[in-house]
Amino acid sequence: MPSLLESCRDEFGTDDLYKVLGVNKKAKEGEVKKGYHKVSLKVHPDRVSPEEKETATQKFQTLGKVYFILADKERRAVYDETGEVDDEDDAIPQDRDWTAYWRLLFRKVTMEDIKDFEKKYKGSKEELEDLKTAYLEFKGNMEDILSNVMCSTEDDEPRFSGIIRDWIKKKEVPDFPKFSKETKKSKDNRKRKAAQEAAEAEELKEELGLHSNGSLQALIHARQQSREQQMTGFMDDLEKKYAQPKKTKSAGTAKGKKKGKK
Template sequence: MPGLLESCKKLFKTKDLYKVLSLKKNASPSEVKRGYHKLSLKVHPDRVHGDGKKTATEKFQVLGKIYCILSDKEKRAVYDETGEVDDEDDVLTQDKDWYDYWRILFHQVTPQDIKEFEEKYKGSDEELADLKDLYCEYEGDMGMIMDGVMCCTAEDEPRFIQILKDLIKKKEITEYKGFTRSITKTKIAERKRKADEEAEEAEEDAKNLGLGEEDEALKSLIHANQQSRAKQMDSFFADLEAKYAEPEKKTKSKGKSKKK
């Protein structure tokens, strides 16, 4: 079995535990927890199917070990000083259920959390920053941008396009050809049509689940899941749980397994 640093190099292309989580060395405990949560959501084995599931499982386990080190004051201090980790550490070598460990750290998100987050996020500076980052990352491809911005619907696209045009005019962002090509009437109509179809499917699924008008947040969540917006949902859940979750007290005895 390769050591933790070797596994990091193989799976994440770096031996730096901070770089794996996209953190600075002076990151606060809450930033460490947030960084771990965001990345572990992206590689969670339940989100991957087929041949990639084995690699996702390995990444998920490695991230759990990284968090065990960086969240422990003494272990982190040793790593910061030496750049090495103790692969013989019981916490790192024991055959633990990393999913259960992850679930202990983070609560499930409630529909009310989703609703409150969406209301606070839309039109915020955080949404604007995400929009700019996604524009640059995807070089103006509006389809990819719409897949990436949290909580957005087809109704938000005209607003986003106008914001980006204004930013281009102010020379705050580069004017990409991909942006011009992706905001034609035909492209916008195609995305709107697809979104409408997905909304209808979400409504049907909501009815099948017995959800009423009071469950709009859950309907929105179903809709987002049907759109297969992996990146959007990863970031969405990470932000929500980082804002609302507190460590959950373990109530079950050590010998009992968690039933799902």
């Protein structure tokens, strides 16, 4: 069985535990946890295709062990001082259910969380920043803007257009032709597409037996933000905002046994 550092090299391209989590050596406890959460969302076995599941599971397990070490003050201190990991440390579980461990650290996002997030997000400073970023990135293309600003639907277009026109008037953003000179045909096509997606969401709701407005609303968002990567990003942001840490007992001190070297 390869050592943890060897697994990190093979699966993440580095044997630096901090780089695996995307943080620096001086990262505080919260930053280490945030780094683990961010990377784990990318490699979580439930978030990849069936073909990638086996590889993702291995990476997810390796990632869990990395966090297990860096989240423990004493083990982290040993690693910082020696650059080594004790692969025979009995306190580091080899056959742990890392998905269950992950869930202990980050609670599941519920529909209530999503609705609460949407309520706070719409009209917030964060939404305005996201809108401006999307406007500049997509050069005024409203369809792309609606697809990339979280929680937005066709109903948000008039509100967004008013905000953007005010920015243009104040010269805070350039006046892109795709925005100011969009044709009626283009607008009608977007409305027709939105109506079709809403109808598909309604059909899917019936198929799945979902009857709450919140569930239907989530399906409409999923349809209108149809790109899987965009929806994953939306859920990632929700996870980051609502993940609540649960206190876990320290696993003890590291033992001086066989070590894997950098």
